[in-house]
Amino acid sequence: MLHVLYKRFLVVVPMLLGVTLISFFIMKAAPGDPVSMYMDPSVSLEDMQQIRENLGFDLPVYKQYVLWLKELCLGNLGYSYVTGKPVFQAIVERLPATLLLSISSLVVILLITFPLGLICGYKKDTLVDDSITVFSFLGLSIPSFWLGLMFILLFSLTLDLFPTSGFMDPLLYDASIFQKAMNIGYHMFLPLLTIVVGGIAGLTRYNRFGVIKILAQDYIVAARARGISEFRLLFKHALKNIMLPIITILGLDLPSLIGGSYIIEYIFSWPGMGQLGVQAVFQRDYPILMATILFSSFLIIIGNMIADICYAYVDPRISRGKERV
Amino acid sequence: MLSIRNLDVEFHSDQSRVHAVKGISYELSEGQTLGIVGESGSGKSVSSLSILKLLPSTARVSGEVFWKGTDLIKETEAAMRLVRGAQIGYIFQNPLSALNPVFTVANQMVETICLHSDATKEEALEEAIELLDKVKIENPRKRIHDYPHQFSLGMCQRIMIAMTLSMKPDLLIADEPTASLDVTTQKEILELMDSLKEEYQMSMILISHDLGVVAERCDEVAVMYLGEIVEMGTPKDIFGSPKEAYTKILIDAIPKIRF
Amino acid sequence: MTGKVWFSFIYLGGLTVLALLVPFFNFDPTQIDESLIGRPQAPSFAHWFGTDELGRDILLRSIYGSRISLMVGFVSVGISICIGVIVGVLSGFIGGRVDFLVMRVLDTLMALPTLFLILIIQVMLEPSIFNVMVVIGVTSWMGVARLVRAEVLSMKERVFVTACRARGIVERKILFKHIVPHTLNPIIVAAMLGMGGAILIESVLSFLGLGVQPPHASWGNMLENSLGYLRDAPWMALIPGVLITLTVLSLNFLGDGLWLLLDPKARERDVIHT
Secondary structure (H helix, E strand, C coil), X not given: CHHHHHHHHHHHHHHHXXXXXXXXXXXXXXXXXXXXXXXXXXXXXXXXXXXXXXXXXXXXXXXXXXXXXXXXXXXXXXXXXXXXXXXXXXXXXXXXXXXXXXXXXXXXXXXXXXHXXXXXXXXXXXXXXXXXXXXXXXXXXXXXXXXHHHHHHHHHHHCCCCXXXXXXXHHHCCCCHHHHHHHHHHHHHHHHHHHXXXXXXXXXXXXXXXXXXXXXXXXXXXXXXXXXXXXXHHHHHHHHHHHHHHHHHHHHHHHHHHHHHHHHXXXXXXXXXXXXXXXXXXXXXXXXXXXXXXXXXXXXXXXXXXXXXXXXXHCHHHHCCCCCC | CXXXXXXXXXXXXXXXXXXXXXXXXXXXXXXXXEEEECCCCCCHHHHHHHHCCCCCCCEEEEEEEEECCEEHXXXXXXXXXHHECCCEEEECCCHHHHCCCCCCHHHHHHHHHHHHXXXXXXXXXXXXXXXXHHXXXXXXXXXXXXXXXXXXXXXXXXXXXXXXXXXXXXXXXXXXXXCCCCHHHHHHHHHHHHHHHHHXXXXXXXXXXXXXXXXXXXXXXXXXXXXXXXXXXXXXXXHHCCXXXXXXXXHHCCCCCCC | CHHHHHHHXXXXXXXXXXXXXXXXXXXXXXXXXXXXXXXXXXXXXXXXXXXXXXXXXXXXXXXXXXXXXXXXXXXXXXXXXXXXXXXXXXXXXXCHHHHHHHHHHHHHHHCCCHHXXXXXXXXXXXXXXXXXXXXXXXXXXXXXXXXXXXXXXXHHHCHHHHHHHHCXXXXXXXXXXXXXHHHHHHHHHHHHHHHHXXXXXXXXXXXXXXXXXXXXXXXXXXXXXXXXXXXXXXXXHHHHHHHHHHHHHHHHHHHHHHHHXXXXXXXXXXXXXX
């Protein structure tokens, strides 16, 4: 297990550096002068020049990067052009809502996609399989932001079942934790549903192909030859094997899942990093934009690392080494 | 005990039809060993898998497979589950791919034992360890918690044999059990199977392309070619005075070592 | 399977024909009906898809929107495939340290949330249809590069390549005559799926006001306009969304159908044990 972690670590560190490099250049390439953004117009040009030098803007670019990286490690990502608040603080405030939404949608997606994929693969080319396949193609093709709008139109505006937006009713600020949790869940339902519909589609397709391949394996036929029931065959013997490719795919899908959920956060005014980021797009708030992309990439890289560890955990051929006796 | 009449298997797909087994018939009585020989693709495995109805859904099977008086072809899936393993055991050609790679040997053996008896998990584990000892796996109490990929091919085949025997079948179908093993391991596995067959008093269908293996231990031999049984008889008849041209070719193909 | 492919052919064919022919008629998708401003009309005989908040005909705007979507699909996928193929072929063929380095860079680029990256780049540039196509193209070639590289690597190991070498054929010729053509099939499939993806991204960009600018029509900015009228004029939001979905769905169906057609291994669904 340790060698897996160590190997992953060697890959992850350059990736993290690469991501910081890209974020840094986004910041550098952004139009507008960061210094004059904060300063009063009455500050004289000479003073501006002095401030610029103090901040290291006259240094060569690579030195600026090192300086910037050092500040990043200390948790200093600059200040928002719009609110003047520290960017790091703004992001950290938004992180819990984003994590709550993305982790719950991931869990729901997994809970749905495995049974669906197993059924499709097992009953391949039947009516059940064909209809699930068409639905998963549909899920892949629907623009998720539009789906969110349609859900609002149907569930909020027409049926009045769920709130259109927000995180928690402000009236509940001194209610019990249970009440708060229920209320957050109530607000989360529509954004969650939107992300899940888009997310299960692709995974279920992969899942189906994987299951078809696995069900043709010798060990499945051999288990059947021992009289093991079809249910156990699917939900024990095939399931643990199909988890392997799905973990890999999930790791690869993470960027589009997280990126896609940002638009959903915006549509439903979910107070996460995504909403912050999309608003920053409209306000041309570059420090926030840079930090959002940096933090999302961190999340994606960490997610990938977790996926790799899970893979090694599920696959004994990796965690138990290759030795044969 | 087992009587097969006009067994016919065809594979259908969108583009093609493959007639894999063309109406074969044979009988097997209690305690006997039947050898089926033939080159690969001759329908040996397909015909044996169809006894247990283990072929993919594209296969169309017709004919009769009488096992202890009932026709298995007409049996339901639920009834087949009671026959599979418990009455008829099956050993596959490639032992490593026949074991699920992501579960320990203990897990798979205990599952199998519990399925066919009332044993608790602890009892089943003890029984599994005993069986592994019987098929000569060293240090079974520790090794049983290893995964299939941690064993050599020969060891995996021993494990498969132990697992199949744990259900005490009346008939053992061994589908080229030694084809993927090296020569010395082949001999050990075959000897192990001989002794266990005695001990458990099983009937056996031994599928092989190796005439030597079959000649030594079978009461009767069926020669298959392109989905048909071209010749059947005692090993003495078949090897002493082969009637069919194909059988002669097979016998001539055995490498002869002269000293 | 064939039903889905036929549906896609007919739908995409019809859409393409409409998109190509519509400029030859004397219709103006930006024409405002002053009497209907602020009062979108529901679909009727005069306006099959209804009118929008400025009294413009939604059917006509939808057809003009399809021109944008199809063009974005073609051009940005063209760009991403060009970059992807060049990087993939070179990386796979050269191998060794170059390949290792390229793959690490790809890993890093793939760890960025693509959609958000595109948003940021669009913010910095002038929002225009040209920029949309280029930015989508330049940010979505990584998948193609990986695919092509994997194909080239497996081709390099094949015996026929070794046989070419044994006959003394120059490396460059082996690459272009014997290896690159083999990567064509997965590229065609990836192109179909990529076009769907590009159309989706364009709709998001235009929806957020970072893509096609008014008064020009695109499905994305039609959706943006519909926001204020979600309750009163739901057809304004429904129609462009359904069109995007159907277009992307057809492309996905085609990609999947072609994949089964071009890759015989995928059709080999049952493994017969003998």
